[in-house]
Amino acid sequence: MKGYPESVSRLIDAFARLPGIGRRSAERLAFHVLRESSQEAMSLAQAITDAKTRIVHCPTCWNICDDLHCEICSDPRREASIVLVVEQPKDVLAIEKTGSFRGIYHVLLGRLDPLAGVGPEGIVLEPLLARIDDPSKNAQQVKIEELVLGMNPDLEGDTTALWIAREATKRGVRVTRLARGLASGSQLDLANPGVIADAIAGRTGI
Ligand SMILES: [Zn+2]
Structure with missing residues (x-):
């Protein structure tokens, strides 16, 4: 054989x-x-x-959903002018569990990783800039006033956060970052809900 x-x-x-x-x-x-x-x-x-x-990706936030109706983007009680940017759908889940964030999301489906050859076109960055530039592309057709960066606190996460902060600032959007209650190198989806809630409440400007 x-x-x-x-x-x-x-x-x-x-x-x-x-x-x-x-x-x-x-x-x-x-x-x-x-x-x-x-x-x-x-x-x-x-x-x-x-x-x-x-499973499809929400055309607005790119989170995964069972059909094109995204529960978060289509909820009028959510504050659509505040967008929390995360790397993966599992991060949305971790934050939603805390119940402490009333804005909406943008899921990058990855992060910038120049060493592995992942550039801006390798993740969902263009659609994020489009949402900033054109309110009709955002949930509830609301203009984005604040981007909260929720990348994981490690080298690739920081690289991604800096790229987004630069582009968003150019466009006049306030950029904040989850507070560093999250230990450096820790993963958002593994952090306990209390720590995530504190990180949201204590977010700081960049
Ligand atoms: Zn959505």
Whole structure:
């Protein structure tokens, strides 16, 4: 036998492409799937298919939602002139759990990482500038008055925050940043809700 059957190799390759999964873990996962009942394996495949086909990005804030109706952007009680910019949908979730932010969001779906070749066009920055420039592209057609930067406090997060702060300031928008109750290098989605709430309340101008 030269190697695994082709379908097994493809499954291992697919797992190996996932972040944080090495070759050996990919093999372990693939053989776990093969040992599972057909029903369990199919429900995994179905969950992946559903997530890919049913989940869309809100055309305004780029958070993920089940259909084009974004609960946050379409809520008239939210203060649409204050936009908190985060890296990932999981950060929105972490902040929403605290219940302490009444503005709306912009999700970058990544961060600037020049060393890894991720420049401004590699994340959702253009649509953010468009929202600033043209209120009709923002939720409730409201002009953005304040951008709160909620990038993770590490090198790439800081690089991204500086880029946005420069562009937003040029456009006359007030820029603030979540207070550094968040330890340097810590991840927003792993911080406890009290710390996040303090970071929102104590946000500082840049
Ligand atoms: Zn939205």
